[in-house]
Amino acid sequence: MQPVSARLxxxxxxxxxxxxxLEPPQAHYLHTVMRLRQGGHVAVFNxxxxxxxxxxxxxxxxxxxxxLVEQRRPQADDPGIGPWxxxxxxxxxxIDFLAQKATELGAAVLWPVWTEHTxxxxxxxxxxxxxxxEAAEQCGRLTxxxxxxxLPLGEALAGWPDDPATAGRRVILCAEKGAAAxxxxxxxxxxxxxxxEVAILTxxxxxxxxxxxxxxxxxxxxxxxxxxxxxxxxxxxxxxxFACWQxxxxxxxxxxxxxx
Amino acid sequence: MQPVSARLxxxxxxxxxxxxxLEPPQAHYLHTVMRLRQGGHVAVFNxxxxxxxxxxxxxxxxxxxxxLVEQRRPQADDPGIGPWxxxxxxxxxxIDFLAQKATELGAAVLWPVWTEHTxxxxxxxxxxxxxxxEAAEQCGRLTxxxxxxxLPLGEALAGWPDDPATAGRRVILCAEKGAAAxxxxxxxxxxxxxxxEVAILTxxxxxxxxxxxxxxxxxxxxxxxxxxxxxxxxxxxxxxxFACWQxxxxxxxxxxxxxx
Numbered sequence: 332m333q334p335v336s337a338r339l340x341x342x343x344x345x346x347x348x349x350x351x352x353l354e355p356p357q358a359h360y361l362h363t364v365m366r367l368r369q370g371g372h373v374a375v376f377n378x379x380x381x382x383x384x385x386x387x388x389x390x391x392x393x394x395x396x397x398x399l400v401e402q403r404r405p406q407a408d409d410p411g412i413g414p415w416x417x418x419x420x421x422x423x424x425x426i427d428f429l430a431q432k433a434t435e436l437g438a439a440v441l442w443p444v445w446t447e448h449t450x451x452x453x454x455x456x457x458x459x460x461x462x463x464x465e466a467a468e469q470c471g472r473l474t475x476x477x478x479x480x481x482l483p484l485g486e487a488l489a490g491w492p493d494d495p496a497t498a499g500r501r502v503i504l505c506a507e508k509g510a511a512a513x514x515x516x517x518x519x520x521x522x523x524x525x526x527x528e529v530a531i532l533t534x535x536x537x538x539x540x541x542x543x544x545x546x547x548x549x550x551x552x553x554x555x556x557x558x559x560x561x562x563x564x565x566x567x568x569x570x571x572x573f574a575c576w577q578x579x580x581x582x583x584x585x586x587x588x589x590x591x
Numbered sequence: 592m593q594p595v596s597a598r599l600x601x602x603x604x605x606x607x608x609x610x611x612x613l614e615p616p617q618a619h620y621l622h623t624v625m626r627l628r629q630g631g632h633v634a635v636f637n638x639x640x641x642x643x644x645x646x647x648x649x650x651x652x653x654x655x656x657x658x659l660v661e662q663r664r665p666q667a668d669d670p671g672i673g674p675w676x677x678x679x680x681x682x683x684x685x686i687d688f689l690a691q692k693a694t695e696l697g698a699a700v701l702w703p704v705w706t707e708h709t710x711x712x713x714x715x716x717x718x719x720x721x722x723x724x725e726a727a728e729q730c731g732r733l734t735x736x737x738x739x740x741x742l743p744l745g746e747a748l749a750g751w752p753d754d755p756a757t758a759g760r761r762v763i764l765c766a767e768k769g770a771a772a773x774x775x776x777x778x779x780x781x782x783x784x785x786x787x788e789v790a791i792l793t794x795x796x797x798x799x800x801x802x803x804x805x806x807x808x809x810x811x812x813x814x815x816x817x818x819x820x821x822x823x824x825x826x827x828x829x830x831x832x833f834a835c836w837q838x839x840x841x842x843x844x845x846x847x848x849x850x851x
Contacts, residue, residue: 410820428688435827437819470821507847515775515838559697559843560670561730567695567830574831575838578775583819583835587767 332403333384337365338374338468339397340475345380347399355393362392373397378474381406409473410582412528413437415500417487418569419446419535420454425566430459432566434466434476436573437582440530443481448537454481484532484543492552500528503576504547504555505568507538511555514575521554522580531576533569592663593644595634597625598728599657600735605640607659615653622652633657638734641666669733670842672788673697675760677747678829679706679795680714685826690719692826694726694736696833697842700790703741708797714741744792744803752812760788763836764807764815765828767798771815774835781814782840791836793829 337360341351353361361367369389375397376382382404385397416433420426420443430441441463443454460478467475491497501521503514512520521529532547539547548555558571577583597620601611613621621627629649635657636642642664645657676693680686680703690701701723703714720738727735751757761781763774772780781789792807799807808815818831837843 424684431824432827432830435821435823436831437821470823472821511846513838513844513846515843557846559837559841560845560847561695561697561732562847563695563730564691567692570692570827570830571696571834571838571843574834575843577819578773578831578835579839581819583775583831584773585820586771586773586817587820587822 333372333400335372335374335384337361337367338376338382338471339385340464340468341375341377343377345375345377345383345399347401349399350388350396351375351385351399353390353395353397358390358393358395361387362390362395372400374403375399376473379406381408382473404473406473410437410585412439413581414573414576415440415442415530416569416573417442417444417484417502417530417532419444419449419533419565420451420481421536421565422451425564426454426459427462429566429569430462431466432570433573434463434472435470436570436577437472438476438573439474440477440479442479442487442530444484444487444532445481446484446535447540447543449535450537456480488550491550497530500530500552501526502550502553503529503531503572504553505531505533505558505572506544506548506555507534507562509544509548509555511557514556514558514572515579517554517556518576518579526580529576531569531572533565533572536565593632593660595632595644597621597627598634598636598642598731599645600724600728601635601637603637605635605637605643605659605662607661609659610648610656611635611645611659613650613655613657618650618653618655621647622650622655632660634663635659636733639666641668642733664733666733670697670845672699673841674833674836675700675702675790676829676833677702677704677744677762677790677792679704679709679744679793679825680711680741681796681825682711685824686714686719687722689826689829690722691726692830693833694723694732695730696830696837697732698736698833699734700737700739702739702747702790704744704747704792705741706744706795707800707803709795710797716740748810751810757790760790760812761786762810762813763789763791763832764813765791765793765818765832766804766808766815767794767822769804769808769815771817774816774818774832775839777814777816778836778839786840789836791829791832793825793832796825
């Protein structure tokens with residue numbers, strides 16, 4: 332198989348011979364960062380039709396095109412659908428970071444939810460998606476997480492057990508206080524009970540409001556978990572919970588299938 | 592107990608009545624960020640003598656002092672000695688991030704190690720320590736991780752089994768390829784065997800060199816682990832491995848003892 336040194340997400344149907352114009356940032360990245368030249372090869376994926384080898388046509392710092400050659404990995408090669416992440420929006424560097432890291436760790440959905448103590452007042456959904464795409468390109472995924480529009484937490488959870496999209500999906504609540512099983516124990520117990528679909532829910536820097544936390548814990552589809560004895564920043568908590576779920580009950584148990 | 596809204600690390604012996612001059616950044620932080628005023632209270636720790644309540648004297652944006660009142664938590668209240676992190680140095684934002692997150696997750700030692708593919712050529716040890724202190728203040732720890740001077744990886748490991756400081760401490764190698772147990776499985780097995788002291792070792796953005804990885808895997812005190820099917824960035828890998836170890840075999844199994 333043709334070795335490649337870069338991967339691009341291209342939101343089009345992929346077929347052999349297709350010529351795709353590069354977006355200016357893509358061309359810039361391939362030319363200036365990766366130092367690729369005409370005739371070089373990259374991998375391309377669209378989230379549905381596997382990964383394809385593509386050959387670079389003429390291109391420069393901000394323009395150019397690639398021509399699709401052949402499929403190199405089937406879509407089934409992707410480890411598949413990971414946990415969702417519901418998170419209170421954070422300030423700029425931390426929300427960028429969170430979108431990137433959750434994507435690397437296999438998130439299927441990134442869903443910002445407004446909580447009582449959330450300290451930012453808008454979410455740039457396009458920027459979240461750009462971060463998710465960049466991380467998906469880098470980490471070898473064949474999909475990009477779906478980025479949902481921000482909703483108040485109550486609205487996001489209101490239809491949870493009845494909505495076909497979320498029914499049966501357990502919410503793992505990262506709780507800073509109150510009764511909660513340690514996450515490794517909770518994840519192992521859910522795995523034993525056949526639970527494979529979860530959404531990890533994390534609060535803002537100030538934590539959940541006490542009555543908000545009480546209300547969440549009372550919901551029948553919520554499992555509160557503890558993340559140990561220290562106070563974690565909101566982004567650390569989200570990433571730690573995500574990594575632990577994947578390691579104990581998710582696709583973290585699969586071997587690396589890259590660099591071999 | 593006097594409620595406090597900020598914590599300060601002060602590297603001095605702590606006794607009741609002691610008056611400590613604030614460093615300009617500390618005074619700035621308390622005055623401008625936390626909006627505290629004379630007579631307000633903060634918590635103070637030095638890594639050895641627990642946490643103390645301190646009262647703010649006269650102070651302004653870049654000057655001032657605090658007077659120690661009484662001990663509020665004994666040193667034994669700290670969850671104790673966590674894993675070490677040996678890591679190939681990364682570029683600025685990522686190494687800052689790594690030092691902060693590893694501190695929040697309970698690292699006892701932060702030790703930069705040069706590997707074959709490491710792409711940065713110096714480490715600012717003072718900056719690493721400043722990041723560790725800031726994170727320790729924020730997360731409620733009673734200690735600050737020891738930040739070691741950077742060494743070539745081979746030198747750091749050369750005396751490992753014979754050095755009293757490292758003898759018996761298992762090295763958990765985050766391996767991007769080759770035979771490696773998934774981290775949750777490896778951590779549970781080590782825990783079953785009574786292993787409580789580990790050092791987590793992560794490579795640079797380009798990964799370990801093949802012969803470097805082969806050499807590491809051959810060392811009798813090294814356990815290679817896998818972190819799942821995707822290619823994680825170096826900082827993500829370190830954070831994920833650290834969080835998983837703490838959750839499965841470390842103090843992540845303790846309940847939160849804060850915000851109650």
